[in-house]
Amino acid sequence: MNSKHRHPGHHGRDHLGVALRRWHRRIGLAGALFLAWMAVSGILLNHSGDLDLGRQELHSPWLGRWYGLGESANTGFHAGRHWLAASGDGAVLDGRPLADWTEPPLGMARAAPLLAIAGAQHVRLLTETGELVETLDASTLPAGRLRRIGESEAGFVVDVDGKSYVSADGESFAAYEGAVRWSAAEALSPAERATLVQQAPGVSVERLLEDLHSGRFFGRGGVWVVDGLGIALVLLALTGFWIWWRRPSPHKRRP
Amino acid sequence: MAVLWGGLVVFAPARADSVYLAPADYVKASFPNPPSPKFLWLDKASQARVAEALGHPYPAARLRYWRDGARTLWILDEVGKEQPITAGFLIEADKIIDSRVLIYRESRGAEIRLPAFQKQFAGAGLNDQQKLNVAIDGITGATLSVNAMQRMAEAALILNRLAP
DSSP: OOGSSSSSHHHHHHHHHHHHHHHHHHHHHHHHHHHHHHHHHHHHHTTHHTTTTTEEEEEOOOHHHHHHHHOOOOOEEETTTEEEEEEETEEEEEEEOOOOSOOOEEEEEEEEEEEEEEEOOOOEEEESOOOOEEEOTTTTSSSEEEEEEEEEEEEEEEEEEEEEESSSSSSEEOOSSSSOOOOOOOOHHHHHHHHHHOOOOEEEHHHHHHHHHHHHGGGGGHHHHHHHHHHHHHHHHHHHHHHHHHHHOOSOOOO | OOOOOOOOOOOOOOOTTSSSHHHHHHHHOOOOSSOOOOOOOHHHHHHHHHHHHSOOOOSSSSEEEEEEEEEEEEEEEEESSSSSSEEEEEEETTTTEEEEEEOOOOSSSSGGGEEEEEHGGGTTOOOOTTSSSSOOOOOOOOOHHHHHHHHHHHHHHHHHHOOO
């Protein structure tokens, strides 16, 4: 059978097949690098726990600026010879990052021999040499919302929902109505501010990979690009299936 | 002796915290007459033993626990993948008689709270190497949470031995 006797619709399917093959190649070539990156980053993220990527941090001035981490606080809290300031998601005490602290500090109080640092959900007790004694949380603090911390003659005082509770050692709390010197934010000295800049936090490798994998690193536009890549992959699969399904069968009769 | 509990489910709005049982309620439910907390002060050697069980430094110098005769209760926090898991362990005669996930903060893996998983810790103790003497079957997709629970169980048993 020559082309004159072929079904009129056969020409249409030929054109469609050629077009699909062409677009399949184009999409595949254009998306090859993206696909490779998505595969590599996906595999790394799948094993981020094994590789401990969440704990490995990248410190870079431009990365810090990109993530908005490079801005240092101008104010902090003072108690005796100690100073405390927010830094990124955590805090810095006497120029050293406060380990495992992920909330803005509300204040600091000194109740010798302890130093009490308050956040919205925790009070951390340290010795004056910086050794951790205990971290108090909702189960060991008076019930309610922690608003501020201060010093009194009887120990450090926490303001929970407007009521004051005093503790000499953090082991127990009692209602308190005496005079309290509440911890309040004060201007940091130039030396303290300089130290704070040096302690700016980094970005974890896992976080960077997640943001690059999802496109979030480049903002909303980046997310749309990755969405487009996903759609392109679907088209790749569909065109590929079509090409496979429409391939010439070795059993078909040839003219 | 296993302790039977009713289910109390309280959902906290902060972050993704799921409070299955408030720590204070676990203490009340564990003892007929809930005792006041005691405080275990850890020296460097004790901290090192706990750190070995947890697989990371344990810098806290003081840890509160509850005791009624030979029975002790420990409430510990350990990070699964990114967020801490709060778990309670009731120990008697050097063996875990009850364990419970109290607060779960991760986005996945909360299946470790289910009795089918927790019952594996019943009767667990320490072997000669100071490790858990039972094999814990994992849960697909919750490996890090399972591991955190195992580490805390081991640490609780070690702390029980350190407590006066």
